[in-house]
Amino acid sequence: METFKKLKQYYWPYKSYFFWSIGFLIIVTAITVVYPIFLQITIDDVVLKGQYEWIPYLALGFIAIMAIKGAATYIHQYTGDLFGISSVYKLRNTLYEKLQFLPFKYYDNAKTGDLMSRLTADVEGFRFFLAFGFSELIRFFLLVVISFSVMMYYSLSLTIVTLITLPFLAVATYKFDQAVHPAFRNIRKSFGKLNTKVQENISGIHTVKSLSREEFEINKFNDSNGDYKQKYLFTSKIWAKYFPMMEFIGNLSIVFLLAYGGYLVIDNQLQLGELVAFYSLLGYIMWPIMNLGFTINLFSQSKASGERLLEILEAENEIYDRENPIEKTCVDGNVTFNQVHLKYSEGDQGALYDISFEAKKGSVTGLIGSTGAGKTSLTGLLSRFYEATNGEVLIDDISVTDYSLETLRRNIGFVLQESFLFSSSIKANISFGKPEATMDEIVDAAKRAQAHDFIMELPDGYNTMLGERGMGLSGGQKQRIAIARAICINPSILILDDATSAVDMETEFQIQRALKEVMKGRTTFIIAHRISSLKYANQILVLEEGRIVERGNHDQLVSNNGPYQRIYEIQYQDKEKVLQAFGG
Numbered sequence: 001m002e003t004f005k006k007l008k009q010y011y012w013p014y015k016s017y018f019f020w021s022i023g024f025l026i027i028v029t030a031i032t033v034v035y036p037i038f039l040q041i042t043i044d045d046v047v048l049k050g051q052y053e054w055i056p057y058l059a060l061g062f063i064a065i066m067a068i069k070g071a072a073t074y075i076h077q078y079t080g081d082l083f084g085i086s087s088v089y090k091l092r093n094t095l096y097e098k099l100q101f102l103p104f105k106y107y108d109n110a111k112t113g114d115l116m117s118r119l120t121a122d123v124e125g126f127r128f129f130l131a132f133g134f135s136e137l138i139r140f141f142l143l144v145v146i147s148f149s150v151m152m153y154y155s156l157s158l159t160i161v162t163l164i165t166l167p168f169l170a171v172a173t174y175k176f177d178q179a180v181h182p183a184f185r186n187i188r189k190s191f192g193k194l195n196t197k198v199q200e201n202i203s204g205i206h207t208v209k210s211l212s213r214e215e216f217e218i219n220k221f222n223d224s225n226g227d228y229k230q231k232y233l234f235t236s237k238i239w240a241k242y243f244p245m246m247e248f249i250g251n252l253s254i255v256f257l258l259a260y261g262g263y264l265v266i267d268n269q270l271q272l273g274e275l276v277a278f279y280s281l282l283g284y285i286m287w288p289i290m291n292l293g294f295t296i297n298l299f300s301q302s303k304a305s306g307e308r309l310l311e312i313l314e315a316e317n318e319i320y321d322r323e324n325p326i327e328k329t330c331v332d333g334n335v336t337f338n339q340v341h342l343k344y345s346e347g348d349q350g351a352l353y354d355i356s357f358e359a360k361k362g363s364v365t366g367l368i369g370s371t372g373a374g375k376t377s378l379t380g381l382l383s384r385f386y387e388a389t390n391g392e393v394l395i396d397d398i399s400v401t402d403y404s405l406e407t408l409r410r411n412i413g414f415v416l417q418e419s420f421l422f423s424s425s426i427k428a429n430i431s432f433g434k435p436e437a438t439m440d441e442i443v444d445a446a447k448r449a450q451a452h453d454f455i456m457e458l459p460d461g462y463n464t465m466l467g468e469r470g471m472g473l474s475g476g477q478k479q480r481i482a483i484a485r486a487i488c489i490n491p492s493i494l495i496l497d498d499a500t501s502a503v504d505m506e507t508e509f510q511i512q513r514a515l516k517e518v519m520k521g522r523t524t525f526i527i528a529h530r531i532s533s534l535k536y537a538n539q540i541l542v543l544e545e546g547r548i549v550e551r552g553n554h555d556q557l558v559s560n561n562g563p564y565q566r567i568y569e570i571q572y573q574d575k576e577k578v579l580q581a582f583g584g
């Protein structure tokens with residue numbers, strides 16, 4: 001129940017639908033119990049007493065009651081569905097919103113397919129219970145209580161005899177729930193894994209195909225699919241084991257009813273119609289109790305789903321705006337790092353140690369070092385993708401934690417090694433960070449990113465729709481759109497993370513030209529593996545294992561006898577060797 005309590009805020013605002021639904025359910029259930037009473041009166045007071053003239057009236061009365069029941073069932077079902085659908089609409093929106101604001105750290109470990117199955121299958125599971133399962137439980141209690149009362153009215157002793165099996169049925173049902181709940185949680189988990197498998201495969205299909213790993217992938221999918229099947233079969237076994245047991249106990253009651261009830265009729269202690277009504281009423285008690293397995297099943301599934309939804313809703317967001325954060329449309333872009341340390345998680349080896357430097361407004365800072373040295377981590381701290389463990393990161397002498405996240409991210413433009421483009425128009429992709437941008441601004445950004453010319457050659461120009469992940473464009477074209485997107489927000493700080501590493505020399509040259517133009521007047525950080533990208537930087541920070549081991553400009557570092565000179569020699573000696581080999 002804890003899970004439902006925690007999720008109350010999502011369904012309770014729609015309680016009026018729920019109460020309407022339950023109100024009409026009471027009418028439906030009451031009418032259901034009236035049927036056997038009708039039967040009893042017809043047998044005992046009409047048929048057995050030979051008063052056949054009453055039959056048409058009884059039949060008409062029956063039709064009227066059925067009509068009322070039909071109308072009440074309609075309202076009960078419709079309002080029940082409204083309750084479920086309205087609640088999960090709000091829940092789904094909240095989940096999505098939460099996913100938008102969860103920090104990068106959350107996504108380091110999250111799996112897309114699993115998240116998707118939570119947002120779809122688990123939300124659906126929860127909805128089904130709200131719309132259907134809840135009222136089934138209530139119907140159960142109503143049917144049992146009303147039927148029980150009428151049975152007691154007919155014969156107390158027969159009620160006791162027939163319902164003697166009830167405690168056994170209750171125990172079996174309880175045990176069933178205990179077994180089936182973890183089984184359902186496992187099914188949901190396995191489904192999440194299956195989804196992850198499919199999603200990763202589709203995202204990485206180029207890699208799979210280019211390395212001929214289709215068979216391997218098929219086998220891996222088969223494993224996940226097999227696991228899902230096993231989990232379902234395991235649950236079926238539980239179901240198959242308990243259900244006949246419950247049915248058997250239920251049928252024992254009928255045996256007791258026929259034996260003892262028959263005796264009472266023969267002994268004239270009970271009327272025949274009452275015995276027939278008793279049989280129907282027993283069905284109303286036994287059937288829902290046996291069916292309780294199914295309802296509990298629903299309940300277990302939705303509880304398991306609810307728990308998985310709560311895992312997202314309750315995930316901690318460590319990076320948020322402090323109270324009254326500084327909101328600015330434009331920062332100057334003076335960046336200072338003061339003895340900054342970064343550890344991604346407790347017990348983790350640090351990613352950055354004692355980083356201190358200054359980058360003046362409009363200057364270019366180059367970051368170089370082997371892979372894993374901490375270059376990307378350093379720039380991520382500026383936008384608060386992650387939080388420094390110690391030390392301060394300042395923009396215009398104010399800690400980044402004092403700014404609103406929106407201010408930071410509207411003032412810091414990123415161009416990553418592999419840029420993600422959405423499956424929408426080129427125009428929408430460029431203005432993604434500034435949806436209010438005018439067409440002139442979009443075109444201007446594209447021109448400065450050297451993207452305008454090739455965009456104009458596309459069939460629909462700026463309205464050309466891109467496939468998922470920017471399919472249909474070359475790597476260099478995608479990159480230039482990403483550059484246009486970064487500068488469309490007109491950022492004071494620009495971070496170019498290996499922006500040219502994934503393209504050929506010719507494209508690199510074009511992109512470099514685009515970047516030179518857009519770097520003007522912005523504090524720029526260039527993460528590069530190639531020295532050629534850093535020649536004109538005002539300062540270069542050489543990182544090794546999370547520490548700055550050398551700093552200066554290209555001319556100073558190239559003869560400093562340090563790691564930069566070594567990188568330079570490796571990159572340029574090779575070039576010279578190549579040139580010599582070709583007689584250059």
Ligand SMILES: Nc1ncnc2c1ncn2[C@@H]1O[C@H](COP(=O)(O)OP(=O)(O)OP(=O)(O)O)[C@@H](O)[C@H]1O
Pocket residue numbers: 108344345350351369370371372373374375376377378
């Ligand atoms: N999200 C993360 N969670 C945990 N550890 C991380 C995370 N991102 C990076 N690291 C670790 O931090 C260290 C620095 O990584 P970082 O990506 O900053 O290096 P880099 O210099 O940018 O490397 P590259 O040139 O390969 O991109 C590495 O040891 C890396 O494994």
